[in-house]
Amino acid sequence: MTTTTRIERHHYDVVVIGAGGAGLRAAIEARLAGKKTAIISKSLFGKAHTVMAEGGAAAAMGNVNSRDNWQVHFRDTMRGGKFLNNFRMAELHAKESPQRIWELETYGALFDRTKDGKISQRNFGGHEYPRLAHVGDRTGLELIRTLQQKIVSLQQEDQREFGSYDARIRVFSETTITELLLDGDRVAGAFGYYRESGEFILFEAPAVVLATGGVGRSYKVTSNSWEYTGDGHALALRAGATLINMEFLQFHPTGMVWPPSVKGILVTESVRGDGGVLKNSDGKRFMFDYVPDVFRKQYAETEEEADRWYTDPDNNRRPPELLPRDEVARAINSEVKAGRGSPAGGVFLDIASRRSADEIRRRLPSMYHQFKELADVDITAEPMEVGPTCHYVMGGVEVDPDSGAAFGHVRGLFAAGEVSGGMHGSNRLGGNSLSDLLVFGKRAGGHAASYADGLTARPKVAVHEVEAAVETALAPLQRDTGENPYTLQQDLQAVMGDLVGIIRREGELADALVRLAELRERVAKVSAAGGRRYNPGWHLALDLRNMLVVSECTAKAALERQESRGGHTREDYPAMEPKWRQVNLVCALDGDTVQLTRKPLPKMRPELIGLFDRAELAKYLTDEELADFDALVADAGEADNR
Amino acid sequence: MSGKRQFRIWRGDESGGDLQDYMVEVNEGEVVLDVIHRLQATDAPDLACRWNCKAGKCGSCSMEINGKPRLGCMTRMSTFGDDETVTVTPLRTFPVIRDLVTDVSFNYEKARETPAFAPPADVAPGDYRMQQVDVERSQEFRKCIECFLCQTVCHVIRDHEENKQAFSGPRYFIRAAELDMHPLDARTDRKEYAQAEQGLGFCNITKCCTEVCPEHIKITDNGIIPMKERVVDRRYDPLVWLGSKIFRRGETPQTSVTTARQGSATPGSARGGVHSHAGGSHDSRAETQAQSGVNWHREVPHPTAPAVDDRGKLPLTELTFDRAAAPSPFGDDVTFPLPPEHLNFAHPEQDNKH
Incomplete structure (x- = not known):
């Protein structure tokens, strides 16, 4: 008799890991499918x-502006993601x-x-029409x-x-899954523990939906909660699935760093829009030093001109505090590294000396x-003392756009929400995450249900796999020679925050990989x-394993991608490179090590690419792709003439 | 203000436990939850404590700090004296699991018993039409972050385990109120349910729940009291009883705000606006002022015109009005004596001091 016979067992058709928006929506769908x-x-x-989501859920309902429709939303999403999005996901999402x-x-x-x-x-930023349903x-x-x-x-x-x-539907609260169990290449179940009692629990189920959210806890400064340890990313990897776009993390330039x-916690961009300015420890309004050449025409060169913009935007250029997020974040980073940061390692965001108390309270009540x-x-x-804060991971489990089924060599595994990748490309638009949860949560839940229906025999959980899972889970408790998990987490956060943060350099990324190997x-x-x-x-201690492997994926992919795009900024390759737009970086696990491969992006269907102007596409596409586009337009023109 | 501070934290499980003393470093600008995290990272790695967002939005880190139910993430260390000992204990109303973590399943059971939203049968998704003023009443209650501080502070169950069976607690009274005020909820018996099944009658309006609510929901004034009043009306009012014999329930013309419902997809906006000197005013600034204590310069809330029907008359007759006798000229929700902070009297001498 083994220890595994005493483990609480449950039999389900569909197990949804994660109880955020995507997980709950998936569960509802699976339950509605019986x-x-x-x-x-x-x-x-x-x-x-x-x-934590505040802004709203983006959906082209056209309630406020009737010109809005799914095509416009699709365009906005692709633009926001710098055309690296999986076009089919963006299409389904918009529709x-x-x-x-x-x-x-x-x-x-x-x-x-x-x-x-x-x-x-x-x-909301990046959305052409008012689009976010909100409360x-x-x-x-x-x-x-x-x-x-x-x-x-x-x-x-x-x-x-x-x-x-x-x-027919049960919530296991305060329960963590540590392992997915396979029968060959099929999902057979999930193993975990109740947090309350520490007792183990085994789910036997042919279909598993991952909806575990993001990875922000690997960073020192983050708006994410303790749950965000990349569990789903790591479970998928270990089960044989693949991750894409892991180099893309969204950092918000102005998160509070003190107290x-x-x-x-994020300081909304409207603080800057309403007159807030960024200052270093010398009291200097430093953003004027960081206006890149491409933006120089649109941004003010003197404080006087910038200050006039707030009241007279037609005759003055914008203050440089309102540059795109990555530029502002880069500037803050440089000031801090040059030793001109605030005591807590950020810079000062000052609105108090520029607007009356009454006005601030009125315009920024929340x-x-x-x-x-x-x-x-x-x-x-x-x-305020602010600095870049880790906010959202665009990368995640590589899935079939229509069904949410994971790629790689595993069947019966589905993913939805932040844990899945592709939908947002290299950068997510505000408001698209809540609608993403609902659209792909429903799809993943529905397809998991029909996958379970289509099986002739249930995959079986192997006893030795459960034994191994028990052993792994208990190991940290049985050792007393190792380090404290909190110290290790801090060290991991330091590596990721300092070396794989918002602005990346080849040397630092290589260094990060060495340190991650030590960790x-x-x-x-x-x-x-x-x-x-x-x-x-x-x-x-059990979560650390997941955080580590996901961090390795991010560091490796960030080292590989030699360009800057959306949530990935390389100081040594500051430009966006059309050739790199054709490539997704795919992570898989080979034994213990992360393997990185390049994979071509799916080609957008003609009627979808036809929604864009050539001038816009020219910024993103290679010359060959543009030639294809021209041929397409010419064909369509001929067809019209006939 | 950095330095070591004395903390007393309850450690133990269902078999017992006691307060343990810790000297822990506290830095400027920290909240109690930060200090607990530091303890976990140093002296007490297995100290059990729930938390998630650390921004007052998820309601996980409920605990009792110096005897008061609070959110750990919203209790600033600067609110304590420099040499004050901070005592942290688990929520008293629920069984301890370990340290600061309690078994709050009571709340989830009560949630499961509360009948869910009943969608209107003949309205397709996308065709829901509601006015902002109508959804705002329910929205106040939907701000609830389910921290269960109102549940733990409620004296009906705080030290009376025996009441738990029959009493759902403030969280679920406002859930019932929220559904009752939902413009399109198809059920009409929310109040009766609250009275009969949730134990609304146990509540004697001590307002402790409102006091501890981190979302500042006026649980008693806007949720419980209106529910109680209407239940009383329906049960004892002979005129309403007569009306309900003549008109079928639900078709009874209603005038009060909380029961105004047309039963269609497009309910009118709040027709019978309550006009009063107290809680019913829509002037939220004046309300905040009223809460913060006596303000001798408080402005009188703007008078609101009563709603009239097509003929320009008040939609009232003796038979259809929802209570006996004439309505109070001061508004139905005003009781006397008025609380002093709602008065608008300017004291000649105190005037000079301000």
Whole structure:
């Protein structure tokens, strides 16, 4: 008899790992398809990181501007992602997000309204028309709560029909999956532990949907919660799936770096739009020194001109604080590295000395209240200390655009939301993440259900695999010679933040890979004090393994891609290179090591590429691609003439 | 203000435990949760504590700090005296799992028992039409981050395990209120349900829940009290009883804000605006002022015109009005004596001091 016989076992048709927007939407879909569905939540039900989303969910409903439609949304998404997006995902997303939003209303969501009673939509960076369905600045919370309550309502139906709330859909809260179990190349189940008790749990299921979110916890300054340790990315890799676009991380240039209580929290760009300026420790407004030649025509050269812009934008050029995010972040980085940073390692964002307290409170009410409440920082009285903060990972599991099924050599594995890659290309537009969760959550859940239907025999969980998983999970508790997991996490964060951060250089990336290899040795020997009951040190020790492998993917891909595009900025290759647009970098695991391969991007269908102007395409495409485009246009012209 | 500070943290599990003393470094600008994280990284790596967003948005890090239910991420160290000991204990109302982590499954069970939103049968997705003023009432309650501080502070269950069976708690009263006020919810028995199944009657409006709410939801004033009032109206009011015999329930012409529902996809905006000196005003600034204490210069809320029907008359008759006797000229939601902070009296001498 082995130890594995005492492990709690469950049989499900579909297991959804992750209980944020994508996971809950996938679970709803699988349950509606009649599948017995489990939702695994690392936190309590309804606490997922989706609640942090403020702006809204992008969907071309055309409620505010009737000229909006899916084609315009598609164009905006491709532009935002610098044409590296998987075009099919961007297309599906643009087409289906309105239905997904309307559907939420039937679950009980209450969005802000227009005058004629429709869902109101707001403007956002990169979106041509007002497009974001929103609820004040708490849209993510509304989305999570709505999906949570929909699941409850499905459970109530099951209670009436079968006498048990858990009959067909059950939430396992505070449960972490450490391993996917395979039968050959098919998913057979998932192994994990209850955080509360430390007891192990085994799910036998033919289909698994990953919806675990991002990787931000590998960075020192991040807006992400502890859950964001790249679990899904790592589980997929170890199960034989592939990751793409891992070099692309979205950093916001102005996250708070001080005080600690608000470290990482974003300071909205409108602070700069409303007059806030960036200063170094000498009190100098340094952005004037960092205007690149290509932007010089649009941006002011003197403080006087810049200050006139706020009231008279037609006759003056923009202040350089309003350069694109990556430029601002680069400038902040340079100032800090030159020793002119703030005490906490950022720079000063000053609006207090430039606008009256009343005006600041009126124009930036939520910023004012947030910092007042959380940090006792009065932004009307003192400057903020800000620096780049890790916000979102564009890269993730490489999936089939229509079904969300993972590529690589594994079947029965699906992914949706931030953990999947391709949809956002090299840079995500604000508002596209919430709609992404809904569109691809539904698709992944539905396709996981039909995959489970199509199986003739259930894959079997092998006993020895479970034994191995138990051993791996218990190892940190049984060692007492290794290092403290918190120290290792700090070291990992330091490597990633300092060497694979917002601005990257070849030498630093190579150095990072060496250090990550050293960390790998140390993480393999990590030890956790205490017992199995709700022991955060042990939990972190198990998460470290995932954070490490995902960090290796990011560092390797960042070293390989010799250009700057969206969320990947190389100081040594500052330009966007059309040849690199044709390439996705794909990570796979060979034994323990990350293997990187180049893969050509799928070619956009004619009717989709035809939505763009040639002048715009010229910025992104190679000459050969442009020639193809011209031929296409000529053909279409001839067809019209006939 | 950096330096070592004295912390007393409850360590233990369901079999027992006690407060343990820690001297821990505290830096300027930190909150209690930062200090707990530092303890985990140094002296107590296995100290159990829930947290997620660390920005007051997820409601995970609920704990009792110096006896008060708070969010760890929103309790600044600067609010304590320099040599004050900070005592952190788990939520008292729920069973301890370990250290600061409690078993909050009570709340999820009550959530499952509360009937879900019932979509209107004949409205297709995309055809929902609601007015902003109508959704705002429910939206206030949907701000809830489910930190369960209102649940832990509620004295009905805080020290009375035996009440838990029959009492859902403030979180689920506002859930019922939210659905009751939802312009398109197809169920009409939310209040009756709250009274009969959720134990609304146990609540005697001590307002502790409103006090601890980190989202500043007016749980009692805007959620519980309106629910209680309407339940009382329906149960005991002979005129409403008579009306309900003449008109079928749901077709009864309603005038009060919280029950105004046309039952169609396009309900009118708040027709019968409550005009009052107290909570019913739509002037949120005046309300905030009222909450922050006596303000002798407070402006009187703008009077709101009553809603009239097509003929320009008040839509009232004795038979259809929802309570006995004439309505109060001060508004139905005003009780006397008025709280002093709602008064607009300017004291001649105090005037000079300000």
